[in-house]
Amino acid sequence: MTNTPSIRLLIHGGAGAIQRSRLPPERTQAYTQALTESLQMGYAILAGGGSSVDAVVAAITVMEDSPLFNAGRGSVFSHAGRNELEASIMEGATRQAGAVAAVTTIRNPIRAAHAVMTKSTHVMLMGEGAENFAAEQALEIVDPAYFFTQHRWNQLQKAIAEERVLRDHDATPDASLPVNDGKHGTVGAVALDCHGNLAAGTSTGGLTNKRFGRVGDSPIIGAGTYADNRSVAVSATGTGEMFIRAAAAFSTAAQVRLLHTPLAEAADNTLSEIAAIGGDGGLIVLDAQGNYAMRFNTSGMYRGTIGNDGIARVAIFSEDEVPAASFSASTR
Helix, strand or coil, X not given: CCECXXXXXXXXXXXXXXXXHHCCHHHHXXXXXXXHHHHHHXXXXXXXXXXXXXXXXXXXXXXXXXXXXXXXXXXXXXXXXXXXXXXXXXXXXXXXXXEEEEECCECCHHHHHHHHHHHCCCCEEEHHHHHHHHHHCCCCEXXXXXXXXHHHHHHHHHHHHHCCCECCCCCCCCCCCCCCCCCCCXXXXXXXXXXXXXXXXXXXXXCECCCCCXXXXXXXXXXXXXXXXXXXXXXXXXXXXXXXXXXXXXXXXXXXXXXXXXXXXXHHHHHHHHHHCCCCEEEEEEECCCCEEEEECCCEXXXXXXXXXXXXXXXXXXXXXXXXXXXXXXXX
């Protein structure tokens, strides 16, 4: 038997008040299938010797194309009745990064963020400028109607009537949402490739009924996304304003690099800081040795992982088990 380089992919589809009683078995199965497909697409790239960046893009693209998640096609509506999308990506070897915000016509914002990182001298582009850049890069541009889903529109009408800004994962017990609406959320991925390089990415539609061009943590490097080969790759989901104020992704990475804090402890420390200022959510964290953590302080987080064995493992609720948070490289 010979040691093979460790590869690992983690994904999340949002954390929040995900209640088993409000998620019928058929919806649970739909999420399980979508998360598994995302993991398999990313794994195919990693197993073929591809880069962690490409694996992150592939995994997130699957979730952006699914109406199950608050990213890409399944995004929520702003107060103005628009789907305003955000995404970011970062690679750990050189800490290059790219992001887009407030875009309405780019089918896959994560691909646009990748193009910003690799095809421009900038880190973040927004609005019309980002859309023009994406078109110049021959990325797929769609009519905004592509992102429309009826239940998202219904969510907006309810939020307007209640004069509330709603985080997608949470709903009041008496919420008049369709029983099959489920809980959707921001999506993200972190990956380690066979070359020992890390990458992280995050994509979202933001908050239902958000106003005034609001931008959350997902496209902000150091808040929703961060990757550094010297520490960890991180993707976040939760109450965006608090994740920005806590510099959540960078704070987690800094603890690991400077204080040598174990990954799960670093993530929990960050989530505690966020909780102290009124927020909650989750983090997926991965280091260059293949150690990882998937931590959250809510009732659930859509999440999954796949490694050298090629077996996709997914979970939703807090009581669901996933593999141990640390492991040694598999052998074949």
